[in-house]
Amino acid sequence: MLGLRGCQVWERRRHNGRSHALGYLEAIIRYVASAAEGISVEDVQKTIEQTMPEGDLLMGTIAQEWILLGELLGELRGEQLGELRGEFRGLQRGLRQGLLSGIKVALKLKYGPAGAVLLPEIYEIKDVALLQAVQDWIEVADTPEELRRLYQPLA
Numbered sequence: 831m832l833g834l835r836g837c838q839v840w841e842r843r844r845h846n847g848r849s850h851a852l853g854y855l856e857a858i859i860r861y862v863a864s865a866a867e868g869i870s871v872e873d874v875q876k877t878i879e880q881t882m883p884e885g886d887l888l889m890g891t892i893a894q895e896w897i898l899l900g901e902l903l904g905e906l907r908g909e910q911l912g913e914l915r916g917e918f919r920g921l922q923r924g925l926r927q928g929l930l931s932g933i934k935v936a937l938k939l940k941y942g943p944a945g946a947v948l949l950p951e952i953y954e955i956k957d958v959a960l961l962q963a964v965q966d967w968i969e970v971a972d973t974p975e976e977l978r979r980l981y982q983p984l985a
Contacts, residue, residue, distance in 0.1 A: 926961060929965055930961065932965055933961065933964055933968065934946075934949060936969075937949065937952075937974070941973070941974050947974065948974050951982075967980045967981065
């Protein structure tokens with residue numbers, strides 16, 4: 831006879847061995863569900879529930895972890911996308927400000943006070959590519975009016 835103490839030790843070993851085996855099974859399920867083509871999560875769940883009494887509990891735990899993993903990946907992607915958008919907007923603003931400063935200097939140098947008259951409407955242009963074109967056109971336009979004709983239909 832084992833006695834009370836012996837029964838407790840035996841039960842603990844049986845439980846530890848069982849939880850250890852469940853850990854292996856869980857690892858196998860994770861591998862199969864993530865690596866095997868043509869095997870759906872439902873296929874894995876059905877097989878586990880048929881072969882193990884605790885299968886539904888195990889699948890619930892794995893499903894919860896998959897859901898959590900999906901949520902975490904979604905959050906990470908959202909953060910990365912937000913950071914990229916923020917960086918892009920910052921770069922666009924900086925580029926726009928630099929172009930406007932360059933255009934202001936170029937207008938004053940080439941056309942004097944007559945060129946400064948164009949600044950308020952040029953400041954309204956939000957498109958960085960158009961501002962780059964305006965800056966390039968200053969070199970070839972002979973008058974402020976000619977420059978205005980080049981960018982006004984596009985603004």
